[in-house]
Amino acid sequence: MSITFLGTPIGGPTQLPVYSFRVPAGFPSPAADHLERHISLDELFDLRAPHMYLVQVEGDSMQGAGIFSGDLLIVDRSRDAEHGDIVIAAINTEPVCKRLYRRNGSVILQSENPSYPPRHVMEGDDLVIWGVVRYSVRDHAQ
Numbered sequence: 001m002s003i004t005f006l007g008t009p010i011g012g013p014t015q016l017p018v019y020s021f022r023v024p025a026g027f028p029s030p031a032a033d034h035l036e037r038h039i040s041l042d043e044l045f046d047l048r049a050p051h052m053y054l055v056q057v058e059g060d061s062m063q064g065a066g067i068f069s070g071d072l073l074i075v076d077r078s079r080d081a082e083h084g085d086i087v088i089a090a091i092n093t094e095p096v097c098k099r100l101y102r103r104n105g106s107v108i109l110q111s112e113n114p115s116y117p118p119r120h121v122m123e124g125d126d127l128v129i130w131g132v133v134r135y136s137v138r139d140h141a142q
Contacts, residue, residue: 045135051078053131055088057097062086064112067097071138077131086133091119092126097133 042048055073065086067073073088081087083102088095091109098109098119107121121127 045074046076047074049078052076052134055097061111061113061116062097062099064114065099067112067133067136068138071136073097073133074135074137075131076134079132079134081129081132088130088133090126090128090130091121095130100129 046052053075055075057067057071057073058069060069062068067086075088079085081089081100083100085100086097087100087109088097089100089109090096096109096119099112101108101110101118107127109119109121109127111118
């Protein structure tokens with residue numbers, strides 16, 4: 001899986017309507033009288049914060065985590081990566097999106113697709129965590 005660094009978003013915040021009911025996956029019937037408030041996706045995802053950035057992923061190694069090729073990831077570089085987090089990292093300067101595991105002093109970068117073996121970080125490897133994945137966005141029109 002490769003990643004493309006997209007940087008931080010530009011432009012002003014846009015307010016979107018939030019309705020007071022949950023939309024069923026059947027045949028919803030939204031009505032204007034259910035409008036509860038407006039929200040900004042910028043605020044919801046904290047997109048304007050200097051510690052947040054966007055990357056686009058390519059490949060199928062994280063499908064088991066619901067991350068598919070072409071997805072846009074919202075990454076927080078201010079959070080310390082913990083065991084089990086999905087991270088954007090560079091292993092020997094190669095950028096990857098993987099789940100971080102720490103076991104008995106060992107560090108493993110794990111794919112979420114059984115077709116890919118785990119990547120054990122060995123002595124002499126250079127591992128830099130670029131951030132923790134907070135959200136993913138998928139274009140369902142593809």
